[in-house]
Amino acid sequence: MSTVSDFVIDRIQQWGVTRVFGFPGDGIGEFDGALGKAERKGEGLKYIRPTHEEICALMATAHAKFTGEVGVCIATSSPGAFHMLNGLYDAKMDNQPVVAIVGQQGLASLGTFEQQENNLERTFADVACYVQTIVSPEQAQAVVDTAFRTARTRLAPAVIILPHDIQGMKMEDAGREHWVSRSSAVAPSIQITPPEDELKKAAAILNAGKKVAMIVGHGANGATDEVLKVAELTGAGIITALRGKQVVPSDVPHHTQQLGLLGSGPSLTMMKDCDTLLMLGTNYPYAEFLPKTGQARAIQVDLKPEQMGLRYPTEVNLWGDVKATLAALIPHLDTKTDLSFQRMLADAMHDWDQEEQAQAEVEYEKLNPRLVYHELNKRLPPQAIVTCDAGTTADWYGHHIRLRRGMMGDLSGRLATMLAAMPYATAAKFAYSERCVICTIGDGAFQMLGMNELITIKKYMKDWENPQFIILVLHNDDLEQVSWEMRTEDGNPLWDTSQDVESIDYAGYAELLGFKGIRLKKGDDVGAAWDEAFAHRGVTLIDAYVDKNVPPIPAHISRQYMLNTAKALLKGDPEEGSVIVDSAKALFTEGVERAKGILHIGQDKEGEKNN
Template sequence: MLVADFVLDRLRRWGVHRIYGYPGDGINALLGALDRADGDPELIQPRHEEMGAFMASAHAKFTGELGCAMATSGGGAIHLLNGLYDAKLDHQPVVAIVGQQKRIGLGSAFQQEIDPNTLYKDVSSDFVQTCMHPAQARHLVDRACKVALTNRTVATIIIPEDVAEADAIPSPPREHGAVFSGVGWSRPRVLPDPGELQRAADILNAGGKVAMLVGQGAQAAGDEVMEVADVLCAGVAKTSLGRVEPADHLPYVTGPIGLLGSTASDHMMKNCDTLLLVGTAFPYAEWLPEEGQARGVEINLDGRMIGVRYPMEANVVGDARETLRALLPLLGRKTDRSWREELEREVDEWHRVLDDRAHDDADPLNPERVVQEASQRLPDGAIVTTDAGSVANWWARHLKLRRGMQASLAGNLATMGPGTPYAIAARFAFPDRPIIAFVGDGVFQMNGMLELITVKRYRERFEGAPLVFCVFNNQDLNQVTWEQRAMAGDPKYPGSQWIPDVPYADYAEMLGLRGIRCDSPDDIGKAWDEALSSHGPCVLEVIVDPEIPPVPPHLMAEQAKKAVKAVAKGDPETLGIAEKGAQQKVHEFTESIKSHLPGGGR
């Protein structure tokens, strides 16, 4: 047994059965060991190391298990970084295995010699070590896995070629300096401080208008979140990483928050007198209550993040589920339901606004209609991914997710690229579940099209359930275009924003996959039915209007002034964005008037 064989066997004992990686001579010994491993762990070969790291991050997100990515020395190690940063910033346990030149050549400026210890010092700040001796391999793998799981972060092991090729030493010599590590880890119960918990309960009991914001850390506490919301007559907004729990059909769930948010969430935050954050580090403080408006309670497993978004009177460090369970007996059930009823009217109004917007005329197809139609057809147990770009707005607002579904994106890194590899990793982890990726044409050109070749390679394993890549073709890097207008006060700059038209459905067909193209609002429902009836990979290309603005719940004064300034400078789409942006706000005004009429205006 070589060190390379031993490392893979040790990873297997830690529950790693799939490694996403790309070959190179810096990891030749590990590739040979993977061949001898008979598929456990198996190597999944993406088209690029960055995509492999995204897949490892997605595996951790959707399964709760360790993700694992592998790359060769030099350029391969560099390519991993963006996907690993996605795991680090979204707090996912991923182990990275990186090759290195032979020890004898280190320091000589040898070909492909870089310093991965320094390079990975930030992305893998909690653990990055080089295996300099075969007897180290055992405790390095064990500690990397323990650190990744405990700190929910990236841990990296760098293995020089000659060490990987050396004979394994499964048990170190019994001498001073040797350590004898073991496989094994268990998730702790992190319980809150009783005094701080009582302080939190007192604040929440005194509040008359409680607003809850839940994130990724609360997704395993859906029942508890719903029960607390019921007792407090609170509304619940959700971050993009906390998309699923509680489910969107509940009348008090106000939906997304922030630039991608809903008018219902915005109304709740503007008018609440008490704010309860659970399992989130939502960064945009301008979308929370004004300082001094609301009393604050926060529950977070990570004490480093307590009270850094809003001044909190109760800072409760603990696991979301355990803490909410301990909090519930201390809460008094509120009998005045006027606040809850007010929020439910806002939620109902918001859903009507979304439906109105989705049915607005567009040239040729309204992107909101695309996601609205998909939402009505989401199969049970679906896993839904998306990417950075304007498509994330429609994904956040229009999809109504039910219990048993999963959804994610690059939340804190907000990078282009993960939507497609996330979907591929989800399919490997859950062969029988429907998988849908919503991606823009810009990011699909960046890397998604190449990863369809990965789908082609493993196609026989992807049959049996829908795997749909919905590509929004508008020939525009649309989110940045709108940011240029609203944040910089500049018109759309075609030199940076225009991208070539590519026949994505035809490209899928060329690879032997299924391709569907739709450019008509009358046909989009049928197109979704066709795509979701596929028993394997399918690209649904939708030709959408780039002039449909991802208007936030309310326009900040500075953003409005800059948008007007951009139009005044001669934006090439001035007429379209003025007409369509105004129409969106008309829907909000109209539905608001209706909701205040007897019978809700219906």
């Protein structure tokens, strides 16, 4: 007898799903039993069981990000369902298609205060683009198909709630009866292209622009060649959002990497000087770094129409897939002959890279975290996948990691939740087991749930084609990003009661599980540590004892940033001495390198005049 659970498992496979991330419990028990039965028959899904339901949801989100497929996570009723919320909000805020299947107590228990019975539809109403309880076998087909179709087209999580008694009921085919929907497991195309007249309007604006700037986000994934062609024709400089790093290869000279607090000086210059702005698949949230109102004519291309024209006043909004839209736009673009804007940005980026190297080479009381990332970047193998977390690892990832064509990288973007780097990296490894994956994470995030995932890795690594997996833990015994935010945003001194992270031997913990552990404390040893990790065909954890007071200096330091930091120090910051010394070193290095850059540009201009 085929049950509702059997049907749901078969149906999600029809939607192209081969791997799910789940954690069991009695509320989803009948469904789990059907998964086990299908596995024994060789017809099931690959079921990955990490150590926590939050990790399941984060892994499903990461799977969607790295593969473009729908991610699926499974959990039991109330406690398991609630644990998944953070990961589902990550999917919602980064526009990722995820379907969560959650258990529920039996139909007769709904609204009766039964153990583990809660109103899950109300719980998930905010995070999900579609949430529905299956209340009969005849309804199951339509609910499953609608969840997947909606998640795919709305680029958001959808939730299927499966009451325990429904899970084991005999499956009934959807008939022609009134109120019964007969649906299909067919995904609608999202390769949407705007109307021709709208494309021509956008082309006219780009053709008229003399200094065109592009901001490219993760929504442009898969459109690398089209993005580069548009930049070639329009003479545009290219900025990538932090989640868009992998879209544009780092060796493109006029690719100035990121913008804002984690961005480059040339990106800031581009925004100040541009007269035209093209935003592609990005909901870049920091409006203060975008051009002044009225400075630039702006165009936005996105599959999320509600997020267009939101950060900067746009003249044309093109609702469409970035790749398909650019392919249709390119024939309408003229070829610019004046590429001086691109050349200026390329020269500025060359100087910026020299400054970043100099910042990495500054010596502090403890190990410079910038140096650890700088040396990693030199050694990234082809096809590498790099993840980072929501703390200062995102700062150093943004400043020092340069993804070449074929490499991938990601993080929790708009939600910026801590600990995501580990489930992201593990999900990437399941999707691309032949690739080298590098997870970079702070000690605070690692202690949250990240350490647990070393257990997941140990459990599953035998299934990976290439067992190489590297974890970098920035070990500074401090929630460093929050410490700096307290100083620079609020003018408050470090409060060590809340900020201290209990120090443990992370390399030793990895060794307990049979992995390679490397303790890194000196700058002279950084290159050798990475060489050792990349030479090891297995799991390596680098426990890097880094200085916690290295300032994440943005490309432009605002007056308020400086005033707040000064206020924090005057209030008695316990790290006052180190903060002052370390900041002075960083600012001095920045000043010297920028002076060299100005001299370099001046010499180039003098040479052009003489020629």
